[in-house]
Amino acid sequence: MNYWALYRQCLRAESDEEARRIRERKRTPKEERPKCGARCRDGHACRAPAVWDFEHDRPRNGRCRVHGGLSTGPRTEEGKQRSREGARRGGLVAAERRRAMLQGKEHAEDGATVSR
Ligand SMILES: [Zn+2]
Numbered sequence: 001m002n003y004w005a006l007y008r009q010c011l012r013a014e015s016d017e018e019a020r021r022i023r024e025r026k027r028t029p030k031e032e033r034p035k036c037g038a039r040c041r042d043g044h045a046c047r048a049p050a051v052w053d054f055e056h057d058r059p060r061n062g063r064c065r066v067h068g069g070l071s072t073g074p075r076t077e078e079g080k081q082r083s084r085e086g087a088r089r090g091g092l093v094a095a096e097r098r099r100a101m102l103q104g105k106e107h108a109e110d111g112a113t114v115s116r
Helices: 003-011 016-024 077-115
Strands: none
Touching: 003 016
């Protein structure tokens, strides 16, 4: 893929002409765009700019590229469903583990009773 084709894809433009129009469209100046604001490891708010959606001239989701700005979550219904199921499965696994742990504790207590 050549440079211009890639550029068109980035702008989601159908043609070079459209890409040029999008490029020249009035956009919010960089210094007026919001900052990420995520809490960094040392406690201060992230000062990196939020990932910008040039098509709509607004932030994608308000976060910078290292704080989730590049991902806006599952898009397709299939993807969303998979995401929900993953969460549910995770919950079931955790519940199973909790049960096993509690049973293990009871066994240990039984053992202690026997040895007494
Ligand atoms: Zn950030």
